[in-house]
Amino acid sequence: MENSLAAIPLANLAIAFLPVLLVLIILVQWSLPTKNTLHALVRMLVQLLLVGYVLSYIFESDNAWVIGLLLLLMIAVSSWIALNNIEQPKIVLFKQTFIAIFISGVFILIVITQGVLHLSPWYQPKVIIPLAGMVFANCMNSVSLSGERFFSERQRAQTYINARNIAFKASMIPNVNALFAVGIVSLPGMMTGQILAGVSPFIAARYQVMVMCMIFASAGLASAIFLRLNKGYK
Structure with a gap:
């Protein structure tokens, strides 16, 4: 197998949208809303x-400040998106969400890039940006799930402890399921991409173990910090 994948022509890429079109047709036929789905696809x-285009510029840069600012922007955007499904004022919860994603995400990135990969310098964009994207997106999803469940339980007059535990457990379900399924039901994206690029499956498996630990830990820490910061919610 060659070490690099061929570029996909745009005409061929358009074929990937045919199954997507089928799902949209189902939504229309079942009289379900399509506006949000279309918006998301676009x-x-x-x-x-x-x-x-942006990453092409960033990957060529050798500036720690540029990478640092980009990481902060990624945290801020993921913090805002995480609150989409939480029926509480975004402005009120943004601070707690940002802190939760920042602390958990940066901690995980330091452990992985410096403890596992020994990345030097730390801001190598071709490594730090993809890893940060996985970590922050996972933190975002975890906070979104835990937050939605936590506030729902609190509105049902559950105590903070009960609501916290229920919310934390719910937020970890996707990650625990992924641990059970990996290698048997599915080959995760990073491992699949490396194998397609010609990397030995043994090496790809080691990287995927690293990624699975990274994702599981970032989800748990982000949810735990967010829930702890909202202990005073009435």
């Missing part, structure tokens, strides 16, 4: 096409 397409 944003996905535009964002990924644009990020290719």
Whole structure:
């Protein structure tokens, strides 16, 4: 197998949207709302096409300040998105969300890049940006799940301890399921990408173990910090 994948022509890429079209047709036939789904698909397409150009510039930069500012921007955006499904004022919870994602995400990145990979310098964009994206996105999803469940339980007059425990358990379900399924039901994205690129499956498996630990820990820490910061919620 060659060490690099061939570029996908745009005409071929369009074929990937045929199954997506089928799902949209189902939504229409079942009289379900499609506006939010279409909005998400368009944003996905535009964002990924644009990020290719942005990352090309960032990958060529050798500036720790640029990478640091980009990481902060990623944390801020993920913190805001995490609150989309929480029926509480975003402005009120943004601080707690930002702190939870910042502390857990940065801690995990330090452990992985310096303890596991011995990355030098720490701001190598081709490594730190993809890893940070995985960590912050996972923190975002975990906080979103735990927050939605926590405030729902509190509104049902559950005590803080009970609501916290229920919310934390719920937020960890996707990650625990992923641990059970990895290697048997699914080959995760990073491992699949490396194998497609010609990397030995044995080496790819080691990197995937690192990623699974990174994702599991970031989800748990982000949820725990967020829930702890909202202990005073009435």
